[in-house]
Amino acid sequence: MNKSTISDELFLRAQQSIPGGVNSPVRAFRAVGGHPRFMVSAKGPFMYDEDGNRYIDLINSWGPMILGHAAEIVQEAIMQAIPNSLSFGAPTRKEVEIAELIIDMVPSIEKVRMVNSGTEATMSAIRVARGYTGRDKIIKFEGCYHGHGDSFLIAAGSGAVTLGVPDSPGVTKGVALDTLTAPYNDLEAVKTLVEANKNQVAAIILEPVVGNMGLVIPQQGFLQDLRDLCDREGIVLIFDEVMTGFRLAPGGAQELFGITPDMSTLGKIIGGGMPVGAYGGKKEIMDFVAPAGPVYQAGTLSGNPIAMSAGMAMLTYLRNHPEVYTNLEATTARMVSGMQENMQKLGLNYTINRVGSMFSIFFTQQPVVDFASAQTSDTALFGRYFNSMLQKGVYLAPSQYETLFVSTAITDDLVDQYLQANYEALQEVHNS
Numbered sequence: 001m002n003k004s005t006i007s008d009e010l011f012l013r014a015q016q017s018i019p020g021g022v023n024s025p026v027r028a029f030r031a032v033g034g035h036p037r038f039m040v041s042a043k044g045p046f047m048y049d050e051d052g053n054r055y056i057d058l059i060n061s062w063g064p065m066i067l068g069h070a071a072e073i074v075q076e077a078i079m080q081a082i083p084n085s086l087s088f089g090a091p092t093r094k095e096v097e098i099a100e101l102i103i104d105m106v107p108s109i110e111k112v113r114m115v116n117s118g119t120e121a122t123m124s125a126i127r128v129a130r131g132y133t134g135r136d137k138i139i140k141f142e143g144c145y146h147g148h149g150d151s152f153l154i155a156a157g158s159g160a161v162t163l164g165v166p167d168s169p170g171v172t173k174g175v176a177l178d179t180l181t182a183p184y185n186d187l188e189a190v191k192t193l194v195e196a197n198k199n200q201v202a203a204i205i206l207e208p209v210v211g212n213m214g215l216v217i218p219q220q221g222f223l224q225d226l227r228d229l230c231d232r233e234g235i236v237l238i239f240d241e242v243m244t245g246f247r248l249a250p251g252g253a254q255e256l257f258g259i260t261p262d263m264s265t266l267g268k269i270i271g272g273g274m275p276v277g278a279y280g281g282k283k284e285i286m287d288f289v290a291p292a293g294p295v296y297q298a299g300t301l302s303g304n305p306i307a308m309s310a311g312m313a314m315l316t317y318l319r320n321h322p323e324v325y326t327n328l329e330a331t332t333a334r335m336v337s338g339m340q341e342n343m344q345k346l347g348l349n350y351t352i353n354r355v356g357s358m359f360s361i362f363f364t365q366q367p368v369v370d371f372a373s374a375q376t377s378d379t380a381l382f383g384r385y386f387n388s389m390l391q392k393g394v395y396l397a398p399s400q401y402e403t404l405f406v407s408t409a410i411t412d413d414l415v416d417q418y419l420q421a422n423y424e425a426l427q428e429v430h431n432s
């Protein structure tokens with residue numbers, strides 16, 4: 001049993017000055033009950049909170065910390081950059097180098113623009129797609145999350161669905177009308193939308209592997225079929241690889257599945273833990289972005305030298321160390337097969353989805369292929385499981401509608417500890 005006295009006090013205090021006590025909703029633990037833990041430091045596989053508890057971290061800052069916390073190569077790059085200024089607001093060599101590196105790594109990207117978050121990346125990408133095609137509508141998938149841009153808060157996943165606001169107040173009817181939604185993995189539904197909105201759809205945007213309704217895998221042929229449909233209809237295909245980029249392969253899900261979209265959005269790992277996003281794609285599309293073209297998008301701190309140094313160090317390491325991906329695959333496969341063995345011993349049969357180092361357990365016996373099937377999960381049971389794991393020192397995503405992210409800092413010994421905790425937690429939540 002770990003204590004949470006100081007975190008509890010801080011959370012009460014935080015609620016007086018910050019909406020809900022947190023700067024991003026899911027952190028508040030609303031969906032799982034209890035109070036969030038306030039963190040002090042983190043190193044490698046572990047995070048340490050205000051009450052002195054240590055956790056094995058399986059979120060890794062929601063993805064960026066693929067090498068574990070406080071990776072030395074990233075920290076050193078930051079230290080080296082600091083004396084040269086924290087921000088210039090003028091171009092730097094590093095921005096050229098990181099652009100070249102991203103173009104080299106990500107198949108769809110011929111030109112790239114750096115921004116400060118995944119949200120900015122997706123908002124900008126659809127603006128460019130609209131400018132390029134001269135069309136207004138976009139198609140997104142139910143349960144996919146693309147940041148908190150107005151157009152995406154329609155049937156949104158992640159924190160939006162966790163808190164019960166998949167269609168947020170504050171988004172105007174006009175914006176909502178331009179966002180069409182289809183169930184994930186349902187090509188027929190997409191075709192129907194495209195037919196009904198002939199020559200009006202600028203872009204189809206999707207997570208090529210979904211992390212934001214829990215982990216959902218594209219079915220065989222789905223990405224290729226979308227690619228073909230977009231080619232036929234002159235629609236810009238956008239892969240939102242904010243989670244999957246540099247994680248599922250050096251070139252993201254598009255490399256893993258061999259399907260090249262027209263545009264891609266990136267975030268998380270690209271900044272090595274600093275606030276960075278990026279969007280890029282075909283030259284002819286990206287040349288619509290100002291000042292090359294008429295679609296406006298800008299940023300005071302975009303291409304920030306400290307953030308670029310962190311990102312450059314992270315991406316260079318990943319490009320030069322392909323064993324990262326084979327190691328992550330092996331570690332995560334062990335975790336998932338161990339969980340399956342645990343369930344078998346306990347007579348349980350829940351669904352686990354995994355691609356590479358991303359996975360989710362859904363508290364349902366149905367296959368989970370879209371948002372409707374994800375919602376058959378017993379979220380109350382998930383909440384009890386989450387809290388039981390937290391008490392055992394394992395930090396999971398505090399919502400059923402999130403994926404876990406494994407880092408290279410998870411050793412075999414930690415996998416054993418995780419599996420032991422998983423066994424005990426599953427047993428506990430079924431006895432309580």
Ligand code: PMP
Binds near residue numbers: 119146243
């Ligand atoms: N797209 C996807 C697929 C995401 O998972 C997220 C955030 N989890 C975003 C966009 C938004 O990124 P950010 O939180 O950096 O704005």
